[in-house]
Amino acid sequence: MRMSRLFSQTLREAPADAEMPSHKLLVRAGFIRQLAAGIYTAMPLGKRALTKIENIMRAEMNAIGGQEITMPVVHPAEIWQETGRWYQIGSEMGRFKDKNDRDMVLGMTHEEVVADLTRKEIHSYRQLPVLIYQIQTKWRDDPRPRAGLIRVREFTMKDSYSLDADWKGLDKQYRAHYQAYFNIFHRCGIPVIAVKSDVGMMGGKMAHEYMYLTPYGEDTLLLCDACDYSANRQIATFQKQAAPAEEPQLLEKVATPECKTIAELAEFLGIPESKTAKAVFLIAEIPEGEESVQKFVFAVVRGDMELNETKLTNALKASELRPATEEEIIAVGAVPGYASPVGLPEKNDYLPVVTVVDELIPQSANLVAGANEAGYHLLNTNYGRDYKADIVTELTAARQGDGCPRCGEPLREVRGVEVGNIFKLGTRYSDAMGATFQDKDGKEKPVIMGSYGIGSGRLLASVAEEHHDEYGLIWPITVAPYQVHLVVLTGKKGGEETLQTAEQLYRDLRDAGVEVLYDDRVASPGVKFNDADLIGLPIRLTVSARALSQGGVEFKRRDQQERRLIPLDEIITAVKDEIATLHADIMAKVVEVPFVD
RNA sequence: CGGGGUGUGGCGCAGUUGGUAGCGCGCUGCGUUUGGGACGCAGAGGUCCGGGGUUCGAGUCCCCGCACCCCGACCA
Missing domain, CATH: 3.30.930.10 (Bira Bifunctional Protein; Domain 2)
Structure with a gap:
């Protein structure tokens, strides 16, 4: 071309x-x-x-x-x-x-x-x-x-x-x-x-x-x-640290002004985040036959963990899941920042409520949760005694450093x-x-x-x-749109002869079955070289008066710095050999990969 | 769908207190140049995203849309 x-x-x-x-x-x-x-x-x-x-x-x-x-x-x-x-x-x-x-x-x-x-x-x-x-x-x-x-x-x-x-x-x-x-x-x-x-x-x-x-x-x-x-x-799953078993303590309401986040709450009460329960509110679209119904979802995970929405979506068999707005949270009778499944009104005029809790919650005694009253939390909430969920399942997101579910080493x-x-x-x-x-x-x-x-x-x-540098693309031979970028530099001196040589080389390469992009434009060397680097074909050949007078054509690989002169009558062979080498290098990477279940 | 940003010539951008649009690259012609994005001269090219409004006058100010980009939500 x-x-x-x-x-x-x-x-x-x-x-x-x-x-x-x-x-x-x-x-x-x-x-x-x-x-x-x-x-x-x-x-x-x-x-x-x-x-x-x-x-x-x-x-x-x-x-x-x-x-x-x-x-x-x-x-x-x-x-x-x-x-x-x-x-x-x-x-x-x-x-x-x-x-x-x-x-x-x-x-x-x-x-x-x-x-x-x-x-x-x-x-x-x-x-x-x-x-x-x-x-x-x-x-x-x-x-x-x-x-x-x-x-x-x-x-x-x-x-x-x-x-x-x-x-x-x-x-x-x-x-x-x-x-x-x-x-x-x-x-x-x-x-x-x-x-x-x-x-x-x-x-x-x-x-x-x-x-x-x-x-x-x-x-x-x-x-x-x-x-x-x-x-x-x-x-992704991970090894969760179950809390040490404790006797359930009495439920107790405490004032926790300005504690809207888990971090603030833990700080205020002087307890670790793992001793709290975090409530997350979402609106789910759940298909039922040809219809679908909206439900208000009350998801509870331990305070030190993060909710994984994909897991929640799957647990609910929901088609869509989005965060609930403050208005929606209030509409079901919960209090943003101080909400919990404990003491939630049985019925509301807005949407049916589904409560989903992480599997770790029933194993964790005496957690601090919202009191559904602004400025108050409940100490010692216990799953089963104080509230029940519609679904108990694995709901939390794995994070950097969590224990690998197989071997316990930290995940990356x-x-x-x-x-x-x-x-x-x-x-x-x-x-x-x-x-x-x-x-x-x-x-x-x-x-x-x-x-x-x-x-x-x-x-x-x-x-x-994967394959580029500051100057442009560097295509693997298998993907490159053309294998060779043929550049002709036609200066004043010997321009016509150089051009004829390039034209002939272009024909010969194509006859030999090589895919060539031929820069026959009237442009300065800088323009042509920069475009060649940008486009990134694997092999660049330069035909110029200078190279010809030194005995051949300049050969350069896009992924290497070295340039070498190759006599005209050896070019086709050299190009074909290089293409074969480039292919072989790629094919060496095509190896059996063990199946990981 | 939430949050943020940007829309001015093909591309990248500038445009002051509101006064009728400019720069670089690219493009066209002529000439000079030719091994890493050359130079001179002469040109072409713009509904300033769209629609309303304010004003004697809007690229600029005010509303309302639209498009594109980024973060999040979402996503085989």
């Missing part, structure tokens, strides 16, 4: 609204352009890099028996109503009506379509197992798109779906993906770790997320350096970008949509499903994030 014809320009300055290095550089180098919040065009360079990534995905999917298909972007609402997600998922789902006033959905994922295909195509255990996949556009109207391509609303995703006759089959396909995904990321040149994760809107039995670790990541992970425990903060908190995920769905969708098959024993059984996704744009951005 000639740069004089390339449909994108480099920018000297990044748009002011870009923050992450990958975002700035992808825009500056002309890989992407923004159309609206979270909506981007892939320009020619970006598209080529994406295609490289997607072909790696294809290769790895095909290697584990995948068959590529393309499913529709637009779905009738009916299939989403069948599984209930039409009601469960909120504003994130793109909905519209067609001209006949029928409800339609913009596909955010394709379990429903796969289940529909399955019930139409699969009738016998003889047809299983199956692995199908597609690389296709998704729409998720994220409330807050950000960070360039990391978090967008419209994006391309490789999503695969496994269909099995039994759980053993699912396990096999799940593990095949587990490794194939590592292969994909390693072939793209980024290190990732797999962590156990929440199943979220997908439902199902088990899930892993592949995390690229970077401070710019928006997910928080807890890792144990001593054993191999790793989990998303949303589901890191940030990461979720570049892929795998889910054991089980029969959630096949049950809902009647996707069954006849098994060997003659019985009708639901197909067992798995679902696996990788966003290609997010992966591209992660690769850019």
Whole structure:
């Protein structure tokens, strides 16, 4: 490709609204352009890099028996109503009506379509197992798109779906993906770790997320350096220190003026925060059939701990959870800052109240809790004696330094970008949509499903994030839009001859099957070199009068400082060798990764 | 959805007490230059986010919207 014809320009300055290095550089180098919040065009360079990534995905999917298909972007609402997600998922789902006033959905994922295909195509255990996949556009109207391509609303995703006759089959396909995904990321040149994760809107039995670790990541992970425990903060557990057993003491009301926070309360009473109970108020949306009801949630955790809203959401089977406002808290008869489940009015005119307490609360005697009266707290509240909860479960968030649930060593908190995920769905969708098959024993059984996704744009951005320096991008050979950046410098002296040499080299390289971006523009050396660094192709060749007079063409790798002169007639071989070396270096990193349950 | 910020030429920005818009980069033409974002000369390019209002007069002041970015909530 000639740069004089390339449909994108480099920018000297990044748009002011870009923050992450990958975002700035992808825009500056002309890989992407923004159309609206979270909506981007892939320009020619970006598209080529994406295609490289997607072909790696294809290769790895095909290697584990995948068959590529393309499913529709637009779905009738009916299939989403069948599984209930039409009601469960909120504003994130793109909905519209067609001209006949029928409800339609913009596909955010394709379990429903796969289940529909399955019930139409699969009738016998003889047809299983199956692995199908597609690389296709998704729409998720994220409330807050950000960070360039990391978090967008419209994006391309490789999503695969496994269909099995039994759980053993699912396990096999799940593990095949587990490794194939590592292969994909390693072939793209980024290190990732797999962590156990929440199943979220997908439902199902088990899930892993592949995390690229970077401070710019928006997910928080807890890792144990001593054993191999790793989990998303949303589901991470830890070893809780149970309080020493005590005899329940008499309930006592004390004045605690200006003690609205746990810290102030503990300080005022001279007790550790672990001797207090913290109440958190939320409003939950809980689906019940095709309807959903709002409930006021009273969550109680020990004062020294933090509520984990994902765990609470799961305990409530809620579709939405948000903090309650002061007005709402008052409306149910509680007093902000001094609230507790003790002495809460049985009924209120606002919303039904659900009380959920952390498992540690019943084990902790004589906690200080609010008195539901401004300026007062209760000493010695005891679960069971003074109040009861609707649900007792594990509710607290793991934090840096908490004990690993497996080995007790301190956990470490890191940030990461979720570049892929795998889910054991089980029969959630096949049950809902009647996707069954006849098994060997003659019985009708639901197909067992798995679902696996990788966003290609997010992966591209992660690769850019991992591989760049102050001058620009540094693409791994496997992802680079072109392998070679050919620069011609045509000074006054010998300009014509230099140009002819470069033109010939451009043709020869292409004839040899090398992917070349050829900077044939009329521009100064500084401009060309800076653009080459910015775009970041792995190998740079410079044809100039100076280099030619010294006997050849200058050869430089983007990831190295050294430049060397290579005679013209050896260039093609040298380039092909270097490409092979770069590939080999990447493939050396594609290794077996032990499965961590 | 809460909190904060920003909207002026393609990009980055300035614009004073309110007086009819400017700088750098980029772009066009001509010439000089050519190994790390060259220089000269001549140009093109602006509904100042939108709508109301105040005023003789609004990029500037006041309302109401919208868009984009950041933090949080949320998120496969």
